[in-house]
Amino acid sequence: MSSSEIVTCVNGPLLVRGDFELVDSNGETIDCRRRTVALCRCGSSNIKPFCDGTHKLMGFRTEPIDDETPGEN
Amino acid sequence: MPSKFKPYRGSRRGFYCGEEVNRKGFTMRYAEPPFRARGPVSEQLLAALRAPASDADETLAGFSENLANALGSVHDILRDDDLQVSLLVLHGLHYGSVVDADEEWEWHPVTVAARVAIEREFERQLRAVVPPTPLPQPEAEAVASALFELTKPTPGPSLARFIAKRANADHVREYLVLRSVYTLKEADAQTWTIPRLNGRAKAALVEIQTDEYGGGREERMHSSIFAKAMRELGLDDTYAAYLDSVPALIIASFNMMSMFGLNRRLRGASAGHYAAYEMTSSLPNRMIGDGIRRLGYGEAVSDYFDEHVEADAVHEQIAGRDLAGGLAEQEPDLVADIIFGANASVCIDGWGAEEALAAWIAERSALRQPITSDEFPYPADVVEMEGAK
Numbered sequence A: 001m002s003s004s005e006i007v008t009c010v011n012g013p014l015l016v017r018g019d020f021e022l023v024d025s026n027g028e029t030i031d032c033r034r035r036t037v038a039l040c041r042c043g044s045s046n047i048k049p050f051c052d053g054t055h056k057l058m059g060f061r062t063e064p065i066d067d068e069t070p071g072e073n
Numbered sequence B: 001m002p003s004k005f006k007p008y009r010g011s012r013r014g015f016y017c018g019e020e021v022n023r024k025g026f027t028m029r030y031a032e033p034p035f036r037a038r039g040p041v042s043e044q045l046l047a048a049l050r051a052p053a054s055d056a057d058e059t060l061a062g063f064s065e066n067l068a069n070a071l072g073s074v075h076d077i078l079r080d081d082d083l084q085v086s087l088l089v090l091h092g093l094h095y096g097s098v099v100d101a102d103e104e105w106e107w108h109p110v111t112v113a114a115r116v117a118i119e120r121e122f123e124r125q126l127r128a129v130v131p132p133t134p135l136p137q138p139e140a141e142a143v144a145s146a147l148f149e150l151t152k153p154t155p156g157p158s159l160a161r162f163i164a165k166r167a168n169a170d171h172v173r174e175y176l177v178l179r180s181v182y183t184l185k186e187a188d189a190q191t192w193t194i195p196r197l198n199g200r201a202k203a204a205l206v207e208i209q210t211d212e213y214g215g216g217r218e219e220r221m222h223s224s225i226f227a228k229a230m231r232e233l234g235l236d237d238t239y240a241a242y243l244d245s246v247p248a249l250i251i252a253s254f255n256m257m258s259m260f261g262l263n264r265r266l267r268g269a270s271a272g273h274y275a276a277y278e279m280t281s282s283l284p285n286r287m288i289g290d291g292i293r294r295l296g297y298g299e300a301v302s303d304y305f306d307e308h309v310e311a312d313a314v315h316e317q318i319a320g321r322d323l324a325g326g327l328a329e330q331e332p333d334l335v336a337d338i339i340f341g342a343n344a345s346v347c348i349d350g351w352g353a354e355e356a357l358a359a360w361i362a363e364r365s366a367l368r369q370p371i372t373s374d375e376f377p378y379p380a381d382v383v384e385m386e387g388a389k
Helices: B040-048 B053-059 B063-073 B081-095 B103-107 B109-129 B140-150 B159-165 B169-183 B199-212 B222-232 B248-262 B264-279 B282-294 B299-330 B332-361 B380-386
Strands: A004-008 A014-018 A037-039
Touching (some): A014 B299, A037 B299, B040 B053, B040 B081, B053 B103, B063 B081, B103 B109, B109 B248, B109 B332, B140 B264, B140 B299, B159 B169, B159 B282, B169 B222, B169 B248, B169 B282, B169 B332, B199 B299, B248 B264, B248 B332, B264 B299, B264 B332, B282 B299, B299 B332
Antiparallel strands (some): A004 A014, A014 A037
16 A cells, blocks of 8 residues: 555545645645645635635536436437 | 734633532532533532532432433423533533532443433434435445535525624624534544444544644644634633523534444444534635634634634545445444434534524524623724724
8 A cells, every 4th residue: 555545535625645745836845734635626715725615515526427418318 | 913902811700619518518529610500400410519429329319300300391302401401511521621520420320320311312302303314325435425415505594604794793702602512622522433433434533533633733623723712702711611601402412412422322323423514614614714804803713713614624525435434334224323413413503503693683692691701802993893892
């Protein structure tokens, strides 16, 4: 097992735990303040790069919706 | 913005530390609690706890019968002041820091029997009033999905929206007083569930609790951050200092968590309750943080709420999928209790919030009785907006 893992939460954020360093695009360390973090992947968080639960207000989906396939009647 | 007012550290109202003799002649060796009894059961209990447990035959004479009578006639135990205060005190013997009492009381046969008797009726009525919902398959993702569905954000008025948009400083103080019954002991009720779990579910709960307890830093413990917010608003952070102001239903919400945590049989309900609690936290706490900033308070007050926006967005994922979902996979028979615990959280906390909101909209206090402190730090801009207060 690797020393860190990223969990792709269904309809939610990316959960990162283990040994990792979060850095911005300049390579500067971002203070995580907790051992396990949730990273926004809906794009709507107000505390990016972290998740703040806003995906629940946006109807964010990570999985295709079976019964709404485009082009089918 | 640093508060320019010195926080008021309330005196420990009501605490009396010397020995005295009550009217029946018992030596009252333990301090009077900072709150009052609300009926005959809590009155006899609180009086007995001021004397040593070895006096129980005299101090608790007739107690079991009185309690049985009260339990036999209570129609709405969730809103019963006497029984909810009694249960808080009985659970408090296990927690500590609720009443000053002989430590022998924690496992005294009479207090344990009383605790279990109140809990049984409390649980029976909870199961009767909490609406059932369809049960998911005992698979982690299905359980997480069902929990997210039953806790999904709803539009319309809410206590958090009121605080974001309309609350004044007094509303915020009332809100902290209502929250303090649980939050000054934040996460402790759920910690009791840890040894009742195994494997994935246990690892998940420990991961959440590590964060709740500050990851090894006392000042980042959520209960410590909350206590700091109370002090910044001039409130006494002594546990139960304002209990007399808190309605029974809010006390019931905390007693429910303690009951789920203390009874191994209810570990499913504890896991489901915690998942739902975490899932209904991030978005409301953001609104409350916004309201606090709108009023001009600084980070020392908003820190608790801001912390929960980020922390609970992590916790809700772990609690839904690994704690509740993991437990469901290990013990499929617990799925019904997981969903019951989640529904109980949404239902009881929802009612508590609705009642507080209704009071505020009607321009009443949400508290049973006003809180007293002789100095209160209004932020400068609130004083300007509202005039002399």
